[in-house]
Amino acid sequence: MHGAKGCMLDEVRARLPEELHPLAALAGNLWWSWQPDGPATFRALDPERWRGNPVRLLRDVPRARLQSAARDPELVARAASLARRMADDLARPAAAVAGASAACPIAFFCAEFAVHPSLAIYSGGLGGLAGDFLKEASDAALPLVGVGLFYARGYFRQRLDPSGWQHEHWIAADPGELPLHPELDSEGAPRKICVDLRGRAVYARIWRVDVGRVPLYLLDTDVPENDPTSRWITATLYVGDRAFRLMQYAVLAMGGVRALRALGIEPALVHLNEGHAALAALELARERAARGVPFAAAVELSRRQVVFTTHTPVSAGNERYEPGELAALLRLDEAELRLAESEHGLLGMTELALRTASSSNAVSRRHGEVARAMWRHVLTPPEGGETRISHVTNGVHLPTWMSPPLRELLDAHLGPGWPRDPRAWRGIEAIPDEELWAARGRLRSRLVEFVRGRSIADRLQRGEPIAYVEGAARVFDPSVLTLGFARRVAAYKRLHLLIHDPARALALLRGPRPLQVLIAGKAHPRDDPAKALVQRIFALKNEPSASTRVAFIEDYDLEVAGELTAGCDVWVNLPRPPLEACGTSGMKSALNGGLNLSVLDGWWCEGFEGGATGWAIASDGAGGDEAQDARDAAALYELLEREVVPAFYERDAAGLPRSWIARIKASLSMAISRFTASRMLDDYVARVYGGRRDGLSS
Numbered sequence: 265m266h267g268a269k270g271c272m273l274d275e276v277r278a279r280l281p282e283e284l285h286p287l288a289a290l291a292g293n294l295w296w297s298w299q300p301d302g303p304a305t306f307r308a309l310d311p312e313r314w315r316g317n318p319v320r321l322l323r324d325v326p327r328a329r330l331q332s333a334a335r336d337p338e339l340v341a342r343a344a345s346l347a348r349r350m351a352d353d354l355a356r357p358a359a360a361v362a363g364a365s366a367a368c369p370i371a372f373f374c375a376e377f378a379v380h381p382s383l384a385i386y387s388g389g390l391g392g393l394a395g396d397f398l399k400e401a402s403d404a405a406l407p408l409v410g411v412g413l414f415y416a417r418g419y420f421r422q423r424l425d426p427s428g429w430q431h432e433h434w435i436a437a438d439p440g441e442l443p444l445h446p447e448l449d450s451e452g453a454p455r456k457i458c459v460d461l462r463g464r465a466v467y468a469r470i471w472r473v474d475v476g477r478v479p480l481y482l483l484d485t486d487v488p489e490n491d492p493t494s495r496w497i498t499a500t501l502y503v504g505d506r507a508f509r510l511m512q513y514a515v516l517a518m519g520g521v522r523a524l525r526a527l528g529i530e531p532a533l534v535h536l537n538e539g540h541a542a543l544a545a546l547e548l549a550r551e552r553a554a555r556g557v558p559f560a561a562a563v564e565l566s567r568r569q570v571v572f573t574t575h576t577p578v579s580a581g582n583e584r585y586e587p588g589e590l591a592a593l594l595r596l597d598e599a600e601l602r603l604a605e606s607e608h609g610l611l612g613m614t615e616l617a618l619r620t621a622s623s624s625n626a627v628s629r630r631h632g633e634v635a636r637a638m639w640r641h642v643l644t645p646p647e648g649g650e651t652r653i654s655h656v657t658n659g660v661h662l663p664t665w666m667s668p669p670l671r672e673l674l675d676a677h678l679g680p681g682w683p684r685d686p687r688a689w690r691g692i693e694a695i696p697d698e699e700l701w702a703a704r705g706r707l708r709s710r711l712v713e714f715v716r717g718r719s720i721a722d723r724l725q726r727g728e729p730i731a732y733v734e735g736a737a738r739v740f741d742p743s744v745l746t747l748g749f750a751r752r753v754a755a756y757k758r759l760h761l762l763i764h765d766p767a768r769a770l771a772l773l774r775g776p777r778p779l780q781v782l783i784a785g786k787a788h789p790r791d792d793p794a795k796a797l798v799q800r801i802f803a804l805k806n807e808p809s810a811s812t813r814v815a816f817i818e819d820y821d822l823e824v825a826g827e828l829t830a831g832c833d834v835w836v837n838l839p840r841p842p843l844e845a846c847g848t849s850g851m852k853s854a855l856n857g858g859l860n861l862s863v864l865d866g867w868w869c870e871g872f873e874g875g876a877t878g879w880a881i882a883s884d885g886a887g888g889d890e891a892q893d894a895r896d897a898a899a900l901y902e903l904l905e906r907e908v909v910p911a912f913y914e915r916d917a918a919g920l921p922r923s924w925i926a927r928i929k930a931s932l933s934m935a936i937s938r939f940t941a942s943r944m945l946d947d948y949v950a951r952v953y954g955g956r957r958d959g960l961s962s
């Protein structure tokens with residue numbers, strides 16, 4: 265158990281020669297992970313041992329190697345310079361925003377954060393968004409802290425057996441090899457907060473992860489004071505059992521507010537990023553009520569401090585509970601229960617958040633329309649008006665998601681500081697076509713190498729015959745049009761449309777102008793139909809001549825997402841409208857010069873500019889799901905056959921696909937100007953944090 269352990273980072277520093285101490289400072293803050301020279305600096309210390317985790321690297325590098333590195337002036341200077349840049353970044357004064365300051369920051373609550381692959385406390389788009397939000401807040405010097413949970417068993421690992429059936433396992437994270445700083449009390453013991461759940465005191469310690477300038481506080485109930493079941497509360501991300509999940513939400517929300525108090529942080533604003541943390545608003549009201557303010561007035565006062573973002577219209581993301589389920593966990597009185605009232609006598613966290621926040625927003629323009637209709641019963645519009653849910657379209661953190669080849673190309677042509685200079689973006693048009701196409705070629709080649717490496721490893725793990733294992737070295741072709749489809753295998757994402765008409769799909773793979781397809785994604789551990797679909801996709805490898813053109817990459821995570829969104833030429837998304845609230849993987853692809861082919865839903869309703877930036881399928885639900893699927897699959901094949909494949913393979917005398925490159929430029933400009941986290945954060949500051957309206961009717 266890690267409860268008794270001190271800080272591994274101190275031990276790591278202690279074993280380094282003084283010349284290398286800057287590396288320990290860098291390893292203790294995830295800031296390095298989004299600097300262009302960050303990973304390479306650690307790799308230089310020990311290329312053989314480098315697996316992307318600096319804490320583990322510094323712990324494991326043999327002493328002899330440390331000694332020789334300390335005598336390498338280039339490496340020492342490089343580490344010192346990077347550490348100095350970090351110190352300068354951390355020393356910048358905070359921006360003054362919406363009454364927030366370093367002493368009174370915005371507290372951003374979320375059940376998951378995808379900051380780095382080594383810290384697997386995320387499972388999908390919500391976590392990705394939250395991780396990007398923190399990084400962008402750091403870059404923008406926004407006074408913000410994150411609040412979340414430390415799941416030792418976070419995102420599960422996926423393995424397929426030789427039949428293609430998914431198996432899951434969890435690897436318990438070792439806090440000793442993560443950049444976790446224990447928050448300590450005045451005696452040097454772990455600082456703990458306490459929440460009353462099921463009539464028992466549940467304790468949680470607080471870890472801090474430094475995300476650049478932004479501290480992310482993670483609560484962890486695995487402490488000796490707790491009984492075995494309470495110790496388990498934060499053990500697993502989105503556990504199947506509803507009571508456990510509710511306890512997680514209570515620890516996150518109520519425990520989170522208490523943790524801020526224990527740390528002496530007075531939040532100017534509490535941002536509930538998705539409904540999981542809704543009980544935080546109640547906790548703020550309860551604090552005021554405890555000081556003698558009548559409950560209704562306490563809710564009104566707290567409301568000014570709370571903003572809410574809803575992230576999905578899918579019902580699994582807006583769970584409802586029997587009053588008894590909540591009562592077994594928390595003592596909520598009548599007035600409190602009314603705030604969470606949902607339909608059919610049930611209670612909901614989204615409802616609670618909508619009724620206790622001064623501002624609520626959806627995550628794309630389309631999702632705004634959907635959310636306003638969906639939550640009309642909760643937020644009764646003022647006479648004749650509309651339900652007050654606004655939208656801020658999501659964006660992705662450019663330094664994290666733009667891969668080095670593209671970044672270097674744009675640095676060379678747009679000048680320093682271009683990501684924050686809208687005038688510089690006009691220069692994209694003038695980048696020589698051959699240079700842009702060469703960069704895309706490098707990205708595709710890198711992706712093919714990645715696919716081959718992963719395929720060999722996956723086949724070895726599955727115990728496949730040796731000839732088949734070694735055949736993986738010949739899969740994929742760096743000159744062939746490459747499609748990617750990678751995301752959670754949830755029913756509404758409609759992965760099955762790819763093989764709706766298997767003969768037509770296979771003809772595309774085998775044609776004289778072929779395409780190759782990369783698929784990745786995890787099915788929820790309890791979702792057998794989704795696993796069966798993965799198995800059907802996996803079986804494509806048995807089709808003659810398709811086996812070298814289709815690959816299923818196991819264990820989709822942040823790292824796989826980075827490789828695939830960087831290297832694929834076309835990023836495919838086929839959600840059943842209107843269930844894709846936003847979607848962000850397509851933005852990552854566009855930032856790397858990939859083109860989107862997507863159903864018009866979520867962010868693509870804003871990004872699709874009549875064909876200039878990619879391709880769209882205008883899906884409609886007439887005639888039921890099956891009819892819709894048949895139409896949308898046919899539209900997908902048609903677009904591929906008639907437009908995508910010809911445009912990719914049509915080359916001029918210089919060997920360049922000019923119309924394709926024109927699309928890349930339009931799509932890249934679109935992504936940089938409208939779908940980065942930088943634009944998103946500006947919108948939050950202007951429209952949510954700054955422009956709150958008090959007293960939403962409920």
Ligand SMILES: *Cc1c(COP(=O)(O)O)cnc(C)c1O
Pocket residue numbers: 387388389390392750751752820821822825826846847848849850852
């Ligand atoms: C970006 C990202 C997502 C979100 O993808 P969408 O399919 O667009 O919702 C999910 N998981 C990971 C690991 C990501 O990096």
